[in-house]
Amino acid sequence: MSIDYQAGADGIATLTWQMSDAPMNVLNAASMAAYAAAVRRAIVDPAVKGVIVTSAKPEFIAGGDLNMLLAFSDAQAMTRFTEELHALMRGIEKSGKPFVAALNGSALGGGYEVALSCHRRIAADNPKAQIGLPEVGLGLLPGGGGTQRLPRLIGIRPALPYLLEGKKVSPAQALKAGMVDEVVPPAELLARARAWLLAAKPEDAVQPWDRKGFKLPGGPVQSPAGYETFTAGNALLRARTFGNYPAPEAIMSCVYNGCQVDIDTALKIEGREFVKLTVGPVSKNMIRTLFFGIGEANKLAARPKGVPPASYRRVGILGAGMMGAGIACAAAEAGLDVVLLDTTSELAARGKAYGEARWAKQAEQGRLSAEKCAALAARIRPTADFAALDGCDIVVEAVFEDRALKADVTRKAEAQLAPDAIFASNTSTLPISGLAQASARPANFIGLHFFSPAEKMPLVEVIVGKATSESCLARALDFVKALRKTPIVVNDSRGFYTSRVFSTYVGEGLTLLAEGVAPALIENAGRMAGMPVGPLALADEVSLELMARIRRQTADDLGSAYQRSAIDEVCERMVDSALGRLGKKAGKGFYEYPQGATKHLWAGLAGLWKPASVQPGVAEVKQRLMAVQSIETVRCLEEGVLRAPIDADVGAILGWGFPACLGGPIGQIHSRGVAAFVADCDELARRHGPRFEPPKSLRAMAAEGKTFFAR
Numbered sequence: 001m002s003i004d005y006q007a008g009a010d011g012i013a014t015l016t017w018q019m020s021d022a023p024m025n026v027l028n029a030a031s032m033a034a035y036a037a038a039v040r041r042a043i044v045d046p047a048v049k050g051v052i053v054t055s056a057k058p059e060f061i062a063g064g065d066l067n068m069l070l071a072f073s074d075a076q077a078m079t080r081f082t083e084e085l086h087a088l089m090r091g092i093e094k095s096g097k098p099f100v101a102a103l104n105g106s107a108l109g110g111g112y113e114v115a116l117s118c119h120r121r122i123a124a125d126n127p128k129a130q131i132g133l134p135e136v137g138l139g140l141l142p143g144g145g146g147t148q149r150l151p152r153l154i155g156i157r158p159a160l161p162y163l164l165e166g167k168k169v170s171p172a173q174a175l176k177a178g179m180v181d182e183v184v185p186p187a188e189l190l191a192r193a194r195a196w197l198l199a200a201k202p203e204d205a206v207q208p209w210d211r212k213g214f215k216l217p218g219g220p221v222q223s224p225a226g227y228e229t230f231t232a233g234n235a236l237l238r239a240r241t242f243g244n245y246p247a248p249e250a251i252m253s254c255v256y257n258g259c260q261v262d263i264d265t266a267l268k269i270e271g272r273e274f275v276k277l278t279v280g281p282v283s284k285n286m287i288r289t290l291f292f293g294i295g296e297a298n299k300l301a302a303r304p305k306g307v308p309p310a311s312y313r314r315v316g317i318l319g320a321g322m323m324g325a326g327i328a329c330a331a332a333e334a335g336l337d338v339v340l341l342d343t344t345s346e347l348a349a350r351g352k353a354y355g356e357a358r359w360a361k362q363a364e365q366g367r368l369s370a371e372k373c374a375a376l377a378a379r380i381r382p383t384a385d386f387a388a389l390d391g392c393d394i395v396v397e398a399v400f401e402d403r404a405l406k407a408d409v410t411r412k413a414e415a416q417l418a419p420d421a422i423f424a425s426n427t428s429t430l431p432i433s434g435l436a437q438a439s440a441r442p443a444n445f446i447g448l449h450f451f452s453p454a455e456k457m458p459l460v461e462v463i464v465g466k467a468t469s470e471s472c473l474a475r476a477l478d479f480v481k482a483l484r485k486t487p488i489v490v491n492d493s494r495g496f497y498t499s500r501v502f503s504t505y506v507g508e509g510l511t512l513l514a515e516g517v518a519p520a521l522i523e524n525a526g527r528m529a530g531m532p533v534g535p536l537a538l539a540d541e542v543s544l545e546l547m548a549r550i551r552r553q554t555a556d557d558l559g560s561a562y563q564r565s566a567i568d569e570v571c572e573r574m575v576d577s578a579l580g581r582l583g584k585k586a587g588k589g590f591y592e593y594p595q596g597a598t599k600h601l602w603a604g605l606a607g608l609w610k611p612a613s614v615q616p617g618v619a620e621v622k623q624r625l626m627a628v629q630s631i632e633t634v635r636c637l638e639e640g641v642l643r644a645p646i647d648a649d650v651g652a653i654l655g656w657g658f659p660a661c662l663g664g665p666i667g668q669i670h671s672r673g674v675a676a677f678v679a680d681c682d683e684l685a686r687r688h689g690p691r692f693e694p695p696k697s698l699r700a701m702a703a704e705g706k707t708f709f710a711r
């Protein structure tokens, strides 16, 4: 039973959504059919004077059923579904009977669209409830009339942040914005809805857009303001997305075209765009990774079973530098007490000051009270004394990237800790099993690789060493969850997963440079492929000096097995004393970083490598920069560094900003098709060398017609 139907003696029918087979009410074929039947019953029953639509679950309706949307690949079936939904909503609007949406909790996406098709929206004053149309965040558009009804209700300009950015608001804010008509105490919700229906006049059962002489609030599309909104908006979108994300552009087009015609024609326009997005690859990639992938990771799907949940009260952090200070911030914000240790109390205090500066800024912006600010700061205790680590449930080590130093602080910290306390290293490159050799209890030693800035970046790469116990892994995952971050679990290897794959992007950029490809072309191609920054800018960010040092260390470790490449040559040449271009921190790398002005590519770069006589096209450079990442990811899967393809995609999107529209490095192969991707790689390998050689497992998958994901 999806919809409960109650007809009152006063002529008010109440349609209550309560899907028994799902944790939340969602819009899918079954619930829509049940809702349609209930709506029809209310409309045809002459005893019914008005209708309340509400829910028996904590939220009203959470939105479209994403499992269903992910499964739809047939445009015709999707078109039918959309047309039926529109017909149902128009049926309500034109029934002549007043419908009230009584929003007891969150009304998102399709849920808010159900509410928009009612003649009035009354929301319970529930500060936890959210109202909005977040579809764009998953590569979709509000396909239940949202792109047409919201602008008609509140005006085009005010509607755009909801449609284009997926902005969500509380009921109180929704009232201010005109998205709901009333906000009432939760206990009075149904009574208020009923009272309004009983007093409703015939014109109350007509939507504004169905009234004679209806005018768009805020003015029509064809006006100076409308012209400005659409030309500026479209230009901004293009500049931001390079056409990689079709949803925002489709939304703009729906609003622009739809708001110049009657609502029925407008819904047809919206329907066409919606179907295109739903069956296209971008929404599939985004739903699979951003919704299901991250959702599962946050539910700790990788947590070993049978280990009792661990709770955290106090965390020790070794090293109050960039990473240590950021992790301390995140821990304090998650309500933990922090012992922040560095070699001197001044350095430790400087780490704490980083958090204090962040909170002071938030207080200045009115986002944090002075008391909260002080309470957060009070949670961090800076020290230079290892004895202060006594009583810590977990220690996160973030000292310099130096094996001997890390071994030394491991021994000193462990001497203060309870035997089952976890020791976690935030190393970005050193294999965990090697570092664990310094530990007296390697079963409780694990890698927790945070990303910079650690207080903001959502991902933690959890690295399981050879000796790490299942219990340690489970408890470390509980810690990541306590910090409100998203974990992926990987097995130990040089560079783990994220650093290893991400460095292939940078490496390919440097290789292109050594081939004489124009630096601006390399950078633009990276951005146009959807990466947050070009590979050369990223190399500067990481520091060319650090890259050169890591490569030297790896060469020493691997001896004759190390294969030198153009990347070594470029790094060495840049950091060589003759040029001394060490990266962003040093103020000069591939880019110049003039004080108070934006960075620009260093002009001297052009003369360092002989320009290629024929420059490649943007598409080819893009393909090289993105394909190397997918290939290295498959190698990580093959070697067992990664445990599941979806971990790769979640890690890449959250860790280094791999474009979600491509669905991550594995999603990219999946949407291209395994066989087609293998053929692409063969061609790239032929032209550019064996690093593009498709891994064996991928070739086998192509031959057997296998895919990484069911959908």
Ligand code: NAI
Pocket: 318, 319, 320, 321, 322, 323, 324, 341, 342, 343, 347, 397, 398, 399, 400, 401, 402, 405, 409, 426, 427, 428, 429, 449, 450, 451, 452
């Ligand atoms: P950093 O140089 O900013 O900070 C290191 C801190 O460790 C300094 O404050 C230093 O005084 C302190 N330290 C040195 N010896 C110590 C000792 N014996 N006891 C206590 N503290 C000591 O370095 P950063 O960038 O914070 O990196 C720290 C670790 O995190 C490294 O292992 C690095 O590879 C890793 N990492 C760095 C990332 C980044 O983006 N910078 C990202 C992820 C991991």
